[in-house]
Amino acid sequence: MIKNYLRIAFRNLWKHRVYSSLNILGLTIGMSACFLIFLYVRFELSYDNFHSKKDRIYRMVCDIKTPTEVLNLGVCSAPMAINAKDEFPEIEKVVRFDANSMLLRRGDIKFQEDKTVLADSAFFEVFDFPLLQGDPHTALREPLSIVLSETTAKKYFANTNPMGQTLLLTDASLPVKVTGVMKDMPENTLLKADLLVSKSTSKRQDSAEDRRWGSFGMYSYLLLKPNVNAAALEKKFPAFLEKRDGKEMRQQQMFFSLFLEPLTDVYLKTGKRGAPETGNMANVYIFSIVGAFILLIACINFINLTTARSTERAKEVGIRKVVGAERGQLTNQFLGESILQALIAFVLAVVACTLLIPQFNFLAGKIVSTGLFHHPSYILSLLGIAVGIGLLAGIYPALILSSFQPIVVLKGRFATGTKGLILRRGLVVFQFTISIAFIASTLIVHSQLSYMRNQDLGFNNQQMLVLNTHGDNHRKALRDEVARIPGVLSTAMSSSVPGGGNPGAYSQVQNVKGDMQIANLDLYFVDFDYLRLYKMKIIAGRAFSRDYGTDTTKAMILNESAVKLFGYHSPQDAIGRKFSQWGREGQIIGVVKDFHFRSLQSEIKPLSMRIEPDGCDLISANLRTSDLKTTIASIENKWKSVIPYRPFSYYFADEFFDRQYRTEDRFGKLFLNFAILAIFISCLGLLGLASYSTLQRTKEIGIRKVLGASVPGIVNLLSKEFLQLVLVAFLIATPISWYFMDKWLKDFHYRIDIQWWIFILAGILAFIVSLLTISFQAIRAALTNPVESLRAE
Numbered sequence: 163m164i165k166n167y168l169r170i171a172f173r174n175l176w177k178h179r180v181y182s183s184l185n186i187l188g189l190t191i192g193m194s195a196c197f198l199i200f201l202y203v204r205f206e207l208s209y210d211n212f213h214s215k216k217d218r219i220y221r222m223v224c225d226i227k228t229p230t231e232v233l234n235l236g237v238c239s240a241p242m243a244i245n246a247k248d249e250f251p252e253i254e255k256v257v258r259f260d261a262n263s264m265l266l267r268r269g270d271i272k273f274q275e276d277k278t279v280l281a282d283s284a285f286f287e288v289f290d291f292p293l294l295q296g297d298p299h300t301a302l303r304e305p306l307s308i309v310l311s312e313t314t315a316k317k318y319f320a321n322t323n324p325m326g327q328t329l330l331l332t333d334a335s336l337p338v339k340v341t342g343v344m345k346d347m348p349e350n351t352l353l354k355a356d357l358l359v360s361k362s363t364s365k366r367q368d369s370a371e372d373r374r375w376g377s378f379g380m381y382s383y384l385l386l387k388p389n390v391n392a393a394a395l396e397k398k399f400p401a402f403l404e405k406r407d408g409k410e411m412r413q414q415q416m417f418f419s420l421f422l423e424p425l426t427d428v429y430l431k432t433g434k435r436g437a438p439e440t441g442n443m444a445n446v447y448i449f450s451i452v453g454a455f456i457l458l459i460a461c462i463n464f465i466n467l468t469t470a471r472s473t474e475r476a477k478e479v480g481i482r483k484v485v486g487a488e489r490g491q492l493t494n495q496f497l498g499e500s501i502l503q504a505l506i507a508f509v510l511a512v513v514a515c516t517l518l519i520p521q522f523n524f525l526a527g528k529i530v531s532t533g534l535f536h537h538p539s540y541i542l543s544l545l546g547i548a549v550g551i552g553l554l555a556g557i558y559p560a561l562i563l564s565s566f567q568p569i570v571v572l573k574g575r576f577a578t579g580t581k582g583l584i585l586r587r588g589l590v591v592f593q594f595t596i597s598i599a600f601i602a603s604t605l606i607v608h609s610q611l612s613y614m615r616n617q618d619l620g621f622n623n624q625q626m627l628v629l630n631t632h633g634d635n636h637r638k639a640l641r642d643e644v645a646r647i648p649g650v651l652s653t654a655m656s657s658s659v660p661g662g663g664n665p666g667a668y669s670q671v672q673n674v675k676g677d678m679q680i681a682n683l684d685l686y687f688v689d690f691d692y693l694r695l696y697k698m699k700i701i702a703g704r705a706f707s708r709d710y711g712t713d714t715t716k717a718m719i720l721n722e723s724a725v726k727l728f729g730y731h732s733p734q735d736a737i738g739r740k741f742s743q744w745g746r747e748g749q750i751i752g753v754v755k756d757f758h759f760r761s762l763q764s765e766i767k768p769l770s771m772r773i774e775p776d777g778c779d780l781i782s783a784n785l786r787t788s789d790l791k792t793t794i795a796s797i798e799n800k801w802k803s804v805i806p807y808r809p810f811s812y813y814f815a816d817e818f819f820d821r822q823y824r825t826e827d828r829f830g831k832l833f834l835n836f837a838i839l840a841i842f843i844s845c846l847g848l849l850g851l852a853s854y855s856t857l858q859r860t861k862e863i864g865i866r867k868v869l870g871a872s873v874p875g876i877v878n879l880l881s882k883e884f885l886q887l888v889l890v891a892f893l894i895a896t897p898i899s900w901y902f903m904d905k906w907l908k909d910f911h912y913r914i915d916i917q918w919w920i921f922i923l924a925g926i927l928a929f930i931v932s933l934l935t936i937s938f939q940a941i942r943a944a945l946t947n948p949v950e951s952l953r954a955e
Contacts, residue, residue, distance in 0.1 A: 182503065185467045188846045189507035189551065192460020194514045195839045197544050198522050199453030201537075202832075205530045206446050208350045209429035213290045215385060218254075220392055220422040222246070222382040223432075227417045230681040230727060233666065235378055236432060240371045241406075242420065243382035249402050252395050255284040255385040258361065259353070263632060265808055266357070267330040268318045274632060274809050275314070279355040280364050286344075288385045289353060295325050296342025307360040309342035314356045331359065333634060338363070349529045352429055352440070375407040376414060376668065384422065392422045414668065415680045444906065445829050452836050455596050459843045461551055462589045464500075467846065497553065504552030508545055525835065527828045587887055593844040594891035594928060599899040600837035602924035606903045606916060607830045613762075613914045614823060620757025621660060622697040623815035627794070628659055629781040629801070630811045636804050641781045643800040649786045649793030654695040655778035657687035660759040661819035662780075669770060671720075671750070672739040674729035683724060683743070683770040684759070687777035693719075693754065695782055702733035703752035706773055714773045716748030722756040724768035743770065761822035762912040782815065841928075845935045848884065881936045888932045892925040899924075 210216060222243050226233040240258065247253045259281040266275050285291075286298030293301065294312060301309050308329065315324045324340045331338045338359065347354055365371060386392060399420040403411070411417050423432055430443040516534045523529050534541065629644070631637035637655070645653045658664040666682040673679040686692075690713075693705045701722070706713045718741050722733060730736045733753035740749060756766045785793050794812070801810045863876055871879075900916060907913045 184846050184849065185464055186503050186507050186510065188460050188463040188467070188843050189504060189548075190510040190514060191839055192457050192463075192843055193507060193511040193544065193548060193551075194518070195836055196453045196457040196460075196547075197511060197515050197540075198518065199449050199456075199836065201519075201522075201531045201540070202526060203446055203450050203453070204540075205350060205528075206430065206441050209441070210351050210353070210425050212348070212350075213425065215288065215290075216425050218386045218388065218390070219288060219425040220384050220386065221425060221428050221432075222384055223421050223423055224378065225419040225421070226378075226682065227419070228680050228682055229415055230679060233682055236428075237378050237380055238382045238420070239375050239378050240380050241373060241375055242418075243384060244372060245406055246384070246399075246402060246420075249406075250395060250398065252387055252390040253384050254387045255288050257282045257285050257288045257383045257385070258380050259285070259355075259358075259383075260361075260364070260380050261355075264332050264359075265632065266318070267335075267807065268327075271318055272807060272809055273317065274811055275356055277354055277356040279353075279358050280361050281355075281358045282361045284385075285358060286342075288383065291347060291353075292345045294343045294345055295323075296344075298342075301342035302358060302360040303362070304341070305360060305362040305365070306336060306338045307341040307363070308338040309344055309358040310340060311344055311346045311356045313346050315340075315343045336363070375410060375418075376416065379665075383425070392424075396420070396422055416668065416682075442825060442829075442909075444909065445825075448902075448906070449832070449836075452600075452833070452840075456836060456840050456843065457547075457551075459593050459596060459840055461554065462593055463843050463846045464503075464551070466589060467849075497557070501549060501552030504548045508548035511544065511548075512541065525828065525831050527824060590848055590884070590887050591891045591894070593848070594888050594932070595895045595898070597837075597841045597844040598888075598892050598895035598924050598928045599902075600833075600840050601927055602895065602899040602921050603903050604830075604834050604837045605920045605924060606899075606907070606914075607826075607833055609914050609917075609920070610907060610910065611823065611826055611830055614826075614910075614912070615820070617758070617762060617912065619660065619819070620698065620755055623660065623819055625785045625787055625790075626659075626696070626815035627783045627785055627797070628813055628815050628818065629783070629797070630813075631779050631781060631805070632808070632811070633779045634805050634808055637779065637781065638775070640801065640804045643804055644781060644783055644797055647793060647796045647800065649789060649796065651784040651786060652691065652695055653781060653783045654691040655689045655775070656692050656780050656782065657685075657774070657777045658759075659780060659782060659815050659818065660696075660757065661761075661815070661822055664759070667743050667770065669744075670742040671724075671728050672741070674731075674735070678740070678742065679728055681724075681727060681768065683720075683768050685743070686759075686769065686771045687774035688771050689773065689775065689778060692771075692782070695784060698757055699755040700752050701755045703737040703750070705752055706771075710751075712748070713751070714775075715746065717751045717773065718743070718748060719752040719754055719771040720750055721754050721766070721769040723766050724770060725753055727768045741770075743772070746772065763822075763910050765911040841931060845931060848932055848935050877937060877941055881933065884936050885929065885932060888929055889925075892921075892928065895924075896921045 213219060221236070222238050224235050224238050224242070226235065238258075243256045243258055247256045259279045262278045262280060263274060263276045264278040266273055266278075281302055283300075283303040285302055286293060293309070296309065301307065308331070310318070310324060318324065318329065319327065324343060327340045328337050329340065330336065344358075371377075386395070403418050403420065407418070428440070430441045430446065432440060512534065519531050519534060523531070531537065629640070631640065634640070641653055641655055644650055664684050664686055667685040669681050669683045670678040671681060671683075688706070690706045690708050693700065700719075703719075706717060706719065710717070720736060725733050725736045728736065728739075736750050736753055738749055741747065754769075754771070758766060759769065760767070783797070797812070798810050801808075866876060866879075900921070904916060907916070
């Protein structure tokens with residue numbers, strides 16, 4: 163029996179191979195897209211889930227309340243976590259780590275290791291990063307100990323055993339001993355490091371580090387003892403802070419609040435500033451919905467294409483019933499055909515995903531999957547989905563086809579009821595509602611990204627090359643040498659450039675009432691040429707000048723946002739006011755026009771600038787547009803002659819600033835690709851319904867042609883009802899897409915206003931695509947010889 167079912171199924175698939183191919187293609191695309199999205203969502207949700215103690219690991223974060231604002235930080239000061247462990251028996255272990263960039267050398271081999279972490283000795287006892295060599299309990303215990311990743315070890319030692327070997331760390335050439343080699347950290351962790359240095363090493367350099375409660379910048383993780391309630395522990399922190407640091411908090415007017423974030427929430431759910439690069443839970447939700455809708459559209463497409471063929475198979479059903487076939491047998495036959503197509507689509511989807519995973523990883527900007535067959539459970543899940551789709555999508559047409567009355571269909575009087583027609587039209591409306599919403603959403607995402615890239619940033623970063631000296635002692639000499647290169651127009655030094663991180667500084671500035679108001683201001687250390695180089699506009703007072711000797715120690719420039727923070731209605735009113743910041747005291751000499759030194763997702767924060775030559779690690783060089791390669795080569799030669807022991811390190815300021823939008827760019831590209839797939843599958847469904855309608859009206863078309871109807875007239879007749887469905891879908895999709903995209907845009911402080919024309923354009927695009935799809939079948943029907951249409955069968 164099963165053999166007979168399969169034989170008939172393959173015969174029908176081959177006989178109607180065009181429709182079968184469309185059906186299988188739609189399911190293949192739907193399952194492939196859904197599965198790739200599933201891999202992406204699973205990966206995003208998997209961050210730091212592999213740690214065996216993950217349910218007991220919490221990140222300690224801190225809010226700082228000043229008279230001016232509340233800062234939400236993802237970091238703590240060095241003493242907070244270790245003192246909490248001493249205070250609370252609920253805490254089993256503490257791990258603090260400080261991400262850094264350090265120069266590492268072994269003979270002539272040298273690299274600036276950007277993923278260097280100073281970590282407490284309990285690191286490998288709390289987190290599950292396997293050591294290939296070394297003891298996890300002692301690897302980071304002693305000062306001047308270092309643990310290398312497997313890749314980093316090969317970089318410095320090739321195939322020799324690195325254990326016990328010595329490397330030179332930082333400009334001070336600290337000799338560090340290799341005490342362990344760890345397996346490369348996986349992609350799905352926020353605790354990324356290529357090498358770990360024992361935290362006790364930094365304590366030797368700064369013995370007072372663990373006593374500075376107000377110096378923030380360290381990530382702190384707590385391992386709680388089993389069955390400890392984190393919320394109950396949190397409630398004890400205020401009394402703890404009052405006991406350990408209450409006097410200083412009141413004196414400084416900076417009040418701390420400590421909170422615990424579950425390790426597995428840090429990547430997607432944290433709202434703390436200062437966290438490592440994090441994901442976006444909203445994007446995960448959006449892609450989950452997109453994947454579900456693409457799969458749903460594929461199922462709808464399957465139903466429409468299958469029912470479109472039901473008329474052609476009506477007589478087959480009638481004859482089989484006459485010769486004794488039962489309804490159950492027919493139902494099983496048609497369900498079997500449906501499942502067979504779904505299984506063929508499954509095989510093709512597996513092949514497609516295997517081929518597309520490298521490209522998908524590139525689009526996602528991370529290694530979401532190293533290969534489909536590394537996830538056998540995922541493949542089994544996809545197989546289950548395929549069988550489920552075959553059953554669900556095949557039930558309706560199977561029941562319809564098996565219910566035909568043989569006398570009716572053999573006399574040629576078969577026609578489907580209005581309920582089936584309404585259902586199919588409803589499904590098409592649903593498909594195109596989703597497709598138009600996708601088109602509109604894609605246009606809005608593109609418009610927002612374009613807006614951010616074309617917004618006036620308040621400074622010039624074009625043709626600006628930035629050299630990162632990492633605080634090298636010869637950086638000033640390097641700057642002088644670079645300035646002499648013919649292709650370099652001008653240079654400046656600073657601690658940061660727009661788009662880079664900059665510290666918050668405890669500051670006191672005289673406000674509009676004359677009081678010294680406490681605030682945490684972002685701080686740029688700059689030289690005398692920085693504002694001119696980046697073409698930042700002074701709107702009150704003056705810029706830093708070498709003509710004023712006090713500018714190096716007693717002058718500060720604020721941005722407009724800082725001026726407003728201290729209550730001044732006019733920038734000019736802030737000139738001459740006093741400040742105190744990090745041991746420096748002086749006056750405000752100028753106000754710079756607000757510029758975007760962070761992404762446009764966040765508002766412009768209050769910023770201060772001071773001359774501080776020892777704090778300037780970056781050299782910015784404005785280059786001539788002609789012969790850039792020669793100029794960069796000359797700069798590299800100067801670098802090698804001045805600081806030959808340090809690897810050449812540079813980037814362009816505009817590209818560096820745009821890196822802040824990588825997440826949004828990836829989101830936009832992924833969304834665009836999946837939107838195109840959804841529209842394509844929807845068009846297959848529309849083609850199915852057009853085919854069905856055309857078959858139902860074959861004789862009508864023949865009669866109209868005999869009576870003189872033109873080809874354009876018949877095409878218009880067949881197209882009009884379907885385009886009306888697209889119009890209905892447009893009316894439904896517009897408010898839905900507006901609502902969800904308005905919520906998405908709320909994550910951006912500087913955002914576009916959603917324009918009405920975006921939805922009109924989305925509707926027109928859907929209309930054109932639909933018209934082209936329908937016209938293919940309509941023109942084919944209109945050109946058919948009426949003799950063929952009217953022939954008695």
